[in-house]
Amino acid sequence: MRIMPNRMDRGFYQYQQEFEDKALEVLRSGWYVLGKEVEAFEQEFASYTGGGYCVGLASGLDALWIAFRLLGIGAGDEVIVQGNTYIASVMGVTINGAAPVFVEPDMYYNMDTSLIEEKITERTKAILVTHLYGQASHMDEIMRIAGKHHLKVVEDCAQSHGACYQGQMTGTFGDVGCFSFYPSKNLGAFGDGGAVVVKEESLAREFRIFRNYGSEKRYHNKVVGANSRLDELQAGLLRVRLTHLEELTKEKEKIANRYLREIKNPDIRLPEIRENATSVWHQFVIRCKNRTSLIEYLNDREIGTIIHYPIPPHLSEAYGYLGYTNGDFPITEQFANEVLSIPMYNGMADEEQQIVIDAINQWRA
Numbered sequence: 001m002r003i004m005p006n007r008m009d010r011g012f013y014q015y016q017q018e019f020e021d022k023a024l025e026v027l028r029s030g031w032y033v034l035g036k037e038v039e040a041f042e043q044e045f046a047s048y049t050g051g052g053y054c055v056g057l058a059s060g061l062d063a064l065w066i067a068f069r070l071l072g073i074g075a076g077d078e079v080i081v082q083g084n085t086y087i088a089s090v091m092g093v094t095i096n097g098a099a100p101v102f103v104e105p106d107m108y109y110n111m112d113t114s115l116i117e118e119k120i121t122e123r124t125k126a127i128l129v130t131h132l133y134g135q136a137s138h139m140d141e142i143m144r145i146a147g148k149h150h151l152k153v154v155e156d157c158a159q160s161h162g163a164c165y166q167g168q169m170t171g172t173f174g175d176v177g178c179f180s181f182y183p184s185k186n187l188g189a190f191g192d193g194g195a196v197v198v199k200e201e202s203l204a205r206e207f208r209i210f211r212n213y214g215s216e217k218r219y220h221n222k223v224v225g226a227n228s229r230l231d232e233l234q235a236g237l238l239r240v241r242l243t244h245l246e247e248l249t250k251e252k253e254k255i256a257n258r259y260l261r262e263i264k265n266p267d268i269r270l271p272e273i274r275e276n277a278t279s280v281w282h283q284f285v286i287r288c289k290n291r292t293s294l295i296e297y298l299n300d301r302e303i304g305t306i307i308h309y310p311i312p313p314h315l316s317e318a319y320g321y322l323g324y325t326n327g328d329f330p331i332t333e334q335f336a337n338e339v340l341s342i343p344m345y346n347g348m349a350d351e352e353q354q355i356v357i358d359a360i361n362q363w364r365a
Ligand SMILES: Cc1ncc(COP(=O)(O)O)c(C=O)c1O
Pocket: 059, 060, 061, 062, 085, 086, 088, 089, 130, 156, 158, 159, 179, 180, 181, 182, 192, 193, 194
């Protein structure tokens, strides 16, 4: 039996009838872009997060770059970003011409808040915090530092739908919470999708205008915007998934707790949870020194794994122009060399979990 790192089909079959009914309803409605499904999803997702307003967009990357655009952050400005984030976070900054300033991660794979202040200059305009792998970052400290230095805070919640810090949901602390609904995400669509959550109605309105070629009224364009609309089909399907998100999160939490209890191998480091924070277990990320041997060993036993992420943004070809080299961010680089995401998905059978646990426990570095 081959065990894949993720099985998005299982997530579909869990609620197949509801997804199919909704898809047919939208297809038969004759209305496919910016309609009642998007509006309803925006209200339901805003209320789920406890944030003020939600605006649906075409992707998580769009949510990020449009956020920085509307916050007025661009050429000549600097944004603090954690070094081990997914490269899309960094692109959200650089698409606007701003410069990323990398900070090393902490032991929870989120931004090490003790290293932020030394990176702040007179050009720093914002902190972009990624709640990586599904775990909420150290938000009270980030908000304290941002407040002290008058910085904007943008949260990359592409992996953290529903994760909380001190009971408050990620995406509702900063100026803008940016979400992705890429199919593999905890709240996944059946294609691309994204959204922002903001506190102020005026900012939500700016996002609504920007996503539709800068217009609120057809053919009356106020600003040079983008085409970044969440479509009706995705919004409808997301509404179905959202009604089940709590049980889906609990299911992942149960698998994660089982892994934490039952994986016992001195050569493997298990993930840890920050005090006052929760994880929605977008990924279950272990660490080991001899990763290649573990990947090959698991692969021989038909267990698939993924590395999130093997090349940190500062060493990517895309950001070669920033001039960084190996050794500039040792912790980020160590994580890139050691992290491994093991199979974990909604609808994962007990037997599949057992196979993963047994295989990892029997591995010797
Ligand atoms: C942390 C993070 N930020 C941003 C993105 C970009 O989201 P999208 O793929 O919807 O553009 C992703 C996912 O791909 C992500 O994991």
